[in-house]
Amino acid sequence: MTEKDTPLDPDIRQSWHRSTLAGLNPGSGIVIDQLAEMNLQSRLMRAATPILEGLENQLHDSNFGLLLADNEGYILHRTFGTTRLAAASDRLGVVIGAQFTEQTSGTNAISTPIETRRGVFVLGEEHFLECLRDQICFGLPIFQLGTRRLEGVINIMGPGRESPALMKPVLTSAVREIQQRLLNTYSDAQVALLLAFRAACEGHRRMPVVAVEPSETFTNGAAATELGNNDLALLKEFAAQRTTVFGDRVQMDLSMGQRTVLIERVSDQGAVFRVLRDEEGTPAVPRATVRYRTVGDDLAEKLLRARNASGHVLISGEPGSGRTAAAFSVTADDSVQVIDASDAVVDGSKKWAASLQSLAEQSLTSFVVESVHLLDARLLRVLLDAMEQTSARVVLTTDTGMDSIAPIATHCRSIIELPALRQRRPELASIVASLLADRGVKNVRFTSPALAALLAHDWPRNYKELQSVLDEVLAARSVGDVTLSDIPERYRTRGRRRNLGLLEQAEFDTIRKVLAQVRGNKVQAAELLGISRSTLYSRMKALGLP
Known part of the structure; x- marks a missing residue:
């Protein structure tokens, strides 16, 4: 040639x-x-x-x-x-x-x-x-x-x-x-293993690094070249020995000869192994467990920062997303004074404004004003005046995407948007366990089909809806694991809508958020999105939006 x-x-x-x-x-x-x-x-x-x-x-x-x-x-x-x-x-x-x-x-x-x-x-x-x-x-x-x-x-x-x-x-x-x-497709433990593996590989390209747990193995280039299948099986068996003290150096007989191996525990049966060469010193092994950072972790960090900071706080979220619980978390006081904007409809504007003024004048560390998106323009002005005059920190809760409260938001040092439950699907198992623990229920395991059925649901009413489902499950369940048959029938059908790609999921969430913002008015939603009504209807149908 x-x-x-x-x-x-x-x-x-x-x-x-x-x-x-x-x-x-x-x-x-x-x-x-x-x-x-x-x-x-x-x-x-x-x-x-x-x-x-x-x-x-x-x-x-x-x-x-x-x-x-x-x-x-x-x-x-x-x-x-x-x-x-x-x-x-x-x-x-x-x-x-x-x-x-x-x-x-x-x-x-x-x-x-x-x-x-x-x-x-x-x-x-x-x-x-x-x-x-x-x-x-x-x-x-x-x-x-x-x-x-x-x-x-x-x-x-x-x-x-x-x-x-x-x-x-x-x-x-x-x-x-x-x-x-x-x-x-990875579990939280597998993602934690992956992150620990990445950290172990940084700066040690020549060192064989292996991360193992029962169903997954990660190897870097050096490990793939120098370690055999028998070596990997030995490391996996070693990782399963929970009684072993991890973080120390262990001598192992490998196919490349006897080597010093540094071990880092990541989960009950997962660990990262670094195989030292004779001429290499001992790199530092982090003792703390590497953990996958979830949406819930980010939220907890934001709430903690808001709690430790000064100034007013605005917490927004969809109905059922835990706005009240988040407000209490920020105030760190279960007996905090609360006034709900919905009371203005029942009691009248003057009485509600007087109650707000009374709270603002008291010597309180903080107080909560719930559902401020329900206030009309005049009461929003009253609230704004109270926030400017009070020495207390005011924690506000509101629905998502409410432009009417923008002047209030500018007077808040911390603004936190709560994630919807559907945005925390990878954490659903731990969320379910936490909700059960709050009810005093421990050691209840959901089988994979049962969890898969819950994962397939969109949870339009968020945590309140999930809590309601768990109450039904606990009432119907007798003993043993929670199986698919224990899940309410309306939640058993997997794939209530088809699986969406990343771009489609972003489109789905955007349209849903705008529709919530305009209270379901599709004409206004189309205008905000910059598309025609017919296009909006077409995309809603394609994405499985009701």
């Missing part, structure tokens, strides 16, 4: 060189010794399936095909816009279970992204094998967020006359969603 024949792109040129060294020749076909039996319930497939289904709808009747392969190049999934494209791929051997590596199929948008760990366009003549040169392809690697471990490759391909520029944004969005879904 002459210099004139080789591609200009350096990634493609190096791939051609590797293909030649592997003994391939451009005139040969794709080498498939046998088809492997694929695990279609793997973590990658479970994370990618909803995204692939959405892409299939976009590809229908098009000239494009879509492939998903694992990190070894085995094809897990394929879909084509037409039966003609599918038949042509069958003839080439592009079928589920076939392995695409540069040693078996040369330069293409599955094998080459695996080698380069980058997105790769392969345009027609850039394919090493001539049988693939009527196609343009674009492949993107899929990584595990945090560890950058290669999980697989997604590839889109079409005939040479199609524009490759159309492919990149489609796949980039899909990969972003798949990577996030992969991360969401």
Whole structure:
């Protein structure tokens, strides 16, 4: 092959060189010794399936095909816009279970992204094998967020006359969603393990680092190269020994010889191991457990800062999101004086204003004004005057997105927006346990199907709705774990709406928030969103919004 024949792109040129060294020749076909039996319930497939289904709808009747392969190049999934494209791929051997590596199929948008760990366009003549040169392809690697471990490759391909520029944004969005879904499949303990693994790897690239727990193992490059499967099994067994004192140095017989291993406990059965070389000193091992930072952690930190700070506080949130509990948390006083704006409707404006003035004049450390979004303009002015005159700290609660109280907000030093329950889905198990503990119920375990049913719900009434469901469960349950049959029937159906991608979920939350802000008025919502009413109705239907 002459210099004139080789591609200009350096990634493609190096791939051609590797293909030649592997003994391939451009005139040969794709080498498939046998088809492997694929695990279609793997973590990658479970994370990618909803995204692939959405892409299939976009590809229908098009000239494009879509492939998903694992990190070894085995094809897990394929879909084509037409039966003609599918038949042509069958003839080439592009079928589920076939392995695409540069040693078996040369330069293409599955094998080459695996080698380069980058997105790769392969345009027609850039394919090493001539049988693939009527196609343009674009492949993107899929990584595990945090560890950058290669999980697989997604590839889109079409005939040479199609524009490759159309492919990149489609796949980039899909990969972003798949990577996030992969991360969401981890439990809190597994995410904590991942974060501890990342911290251990920083600054120690040459040191083998392994993080293990019963269902997951993370290794850095040095560990993957120098440790064998028997070593990993030994470390996993060691991590399960809860009586072992962690944080110290332990001598272990590994395949690379006897080595000093530093151990950091992360969870009951999860730990991070750093394998020292003979010439290396002992790096510091953090004694504190590394823990995944949740939405609830951020909220607790904001409430604590507001509690320790001076000045008035505004707490906003959807109905049922815990506004009153948050207000009490900020005041740190269960006997704090509370006045509710809804009383102005019952008692009249003058009586409510007099009660507010009385509170403001008392020698109080703080007091709470609930539901200030219900006040009319005149009473908001009265409230603002009271806040300016009182020596007490005023803690206000309000619904979300209420522009009418903007003047009040400017007089508050701390403004906290409470997350809705649907925004804390990864924490649902711990939230359920906390609510049960508040009722004096301990050691009650929800089975996976029972929790999955609760996770599938949107919780429009937030924590109050969940508390109501738990009350029903406790009343109906006899003994043992809480199973799916113990969940109220209306909550048992999984997937009350279809799984949404990251962009769709953001759209769903935005439309819901605006609708709540305008009390369900779709005309006003469309105006605020800058779209037509028909578009709003269409998007609401597509996203499963009532």
